Amino acid sequence: MAELLNIGELLDNIDMESYLDREGVTYKIAHGSSGTQINIKECPVCGSNSWKVYLNAETGLGNCFAGDHPPGENYSKWNFIKAWTGLQNGREIVNHIKTVAREMGWRARKTTSVEVVYDQTELKLPESTELPFKGRNLKYLSDRNIDLGTTGFFHLRYSKSGVFWYRNHDGEIKYQDYSKRIIVPIFDMKGELVSFQGRDVTDKSERKYLFPPGFSSTGKHLYNGHNALGAKQIVVCEGVFDVMATKIALDEEMSLRSVAPVGTFGKHLSHGSSEGEDQLNKFIQLKEAGLKDIVIMWDGERQALLDAVAAGQMLKGLGLVVRIAVLPPGKDPNEVAPSVVRRAYWDSIVVNNRNMVKLKMLAAKR
Numbered sequence: 001m002a003e004l005l006n007i008g009e010l011l012d013n014i015d016m017e018s019y020l021d022r023e024g025v026t027y028k029i030a031h032g033s034s035g036t037q038i039n040i041k042e043c044p045v046c047g048s049n050s051w052k053v054y055l056n057a058e059t060g061l062g063n064c065f066a067g068d069h070p071p072g073e074n075y076s077k078w079n080f081i082k083a084w085t086g087l088q089n090g091r092e093i094v095n096h097i098k099t100v101a102r103e104m105g106w107r108a109r110k111t112t113s114v115e116v117v118y119d120q121t122e123l124k125l126p127e128s129t130e131l132p133f134k135g136r137n138l139k140y141l142s143d144r145n146i147d148l149g150t151t152g153f154f155h156l157r158y159s160k161s162g163v164f165w166y167r168n169h170d171g172e173i174k175y176q177d178y179s180k181r182i183i184v185p186i187f188d189m190k191g192e193l194v195s196f197q198g199r200d201v202t203d204k205s206e207r208k209y210l211f212p213p214g215f216s217s218t219g220k221h222l223y224n225g226h227n228a229l230g231a232k233q234i235v236v237c238e239g240v241f242d243v244m245a246t247k248i249a250l251d252e253e254m255s256l257r258s259v260a261p262v263g264t265f266g267k268h269l270s271h272g273s274s275e276g277e278d279q280l281n282k283f284i285q286l287k288e289a290g291l292k293d294i295v296i297m298w299d300g301e302r303q304a305l306l307d308a309v310a311a312g313q314m315l316k317g318l319g320l321v322v323r324i325a326v327l328p329p330g331k332d333p334n335e336v337a338p339s340v341v342r343r344a345y346w347d348s349i350v351v352n353n354r355n356m357v358k359l360k361m362l363a364a365k366r
């Protein structure tokens with residue numbers, strides 16, 4: 001029996017904020033006269049990186065105000081999802097939307113079986129070389145002070161011309177091009193490969209990061225979380241390269257070597273998923289394994305600090321001691337010296353009622 005599918009109904013079930021969290025999109029919330037707006041850093045249509053995209057949080061309708069944005073290309077939920085995923089085929093977009101709507105609680109009216117959107121159930125990394133290669137690191141990584149040990153620890157690889165193959169719902173074989181990208185494997189809490197990122201090293205690609213379609217729900221994973229099981233103290237960074245930079249900074253100092261760095265993929269924590277498949281659940285697992293203290297070290301801009309405070313309050317609710325590290329304005333851990341990361345760690349401010357004003361004042365001064 002065919003499923004009755006109403007695309008409008010599916011889209012109604014997609015909450016844009018949750019969608020952006022799921023996909024690891026960088027955004028902030030703005031309250032204005034026209035209601036709550038989502039302000040997105042990077043425009044997936046024109047590539048502008050300067051916070052020019054505004055979507056209505058409820059309807060998903062909106063615009064990009066960047067000068068180079070093609071005229072008339074407005075945003076709706078559908079248009080945003082299409083541009084963000086890069087999917088061309090309408091059926092593939094529908095299937096992606098269906099998967100997301102289902103995660104957010106949508107149930108098909110009539111179904112006979114659970115559909116599998118992508119029938120590739122095994123995740124295979126694009127053809128790539130393990131790094132370091134013959135004892136040498138990739139220039140892109142050494143330029144960013146990522147040493148050989150760290151490169152090996154995070155299982156980084158280089159794809160010269162690799163592709164990711166998958167079969168879409170129509171049975172067509174499709175691929176994504178991972179040429180000239182660093183492959184960053186993403187593991188779940190059991191250490192099993194669940195996704196990966198492909199970071200462009202040419203700085204010419206329109207998309208800095210690529211994710212494999214159907215495996216891209218990085219919003220529910222905690223980067224390096226499996227290596228933090230059993231740690232009493234962790235640092236929560238944003239993005240894989242900040243986790244690497246933070247690990248280097250911690251490892252240089254004997255007294256900080258037991259502190260484990262983990263990473264979110266965006267400055268929000270996913271929570272409230274019915275199957276516990278969200279980031280908050282990963283912190284619960286870490287707590288059960290002995291975690292006591294968390295330092296959140298997102299970047300030093302105003303909104304990032306406010307987001308860190310919000311996430312900190314949520315984590316405090318788990319019965320953990322949470323502190324906020326304050327980096328120099330506009331900087332993230334991979335843009336400062338290791339000593340600055342350590343200083344921010346040591347000087348971090350406990351999230352409690354007494355410090356709330358102080359934290360908000362610090363953010364306001366940015």
Ligand SMILES: [Zn+2]
Pocket residue numbers: 043044045046047048052064065066068069070
């Ligand atoms: Zn744009």
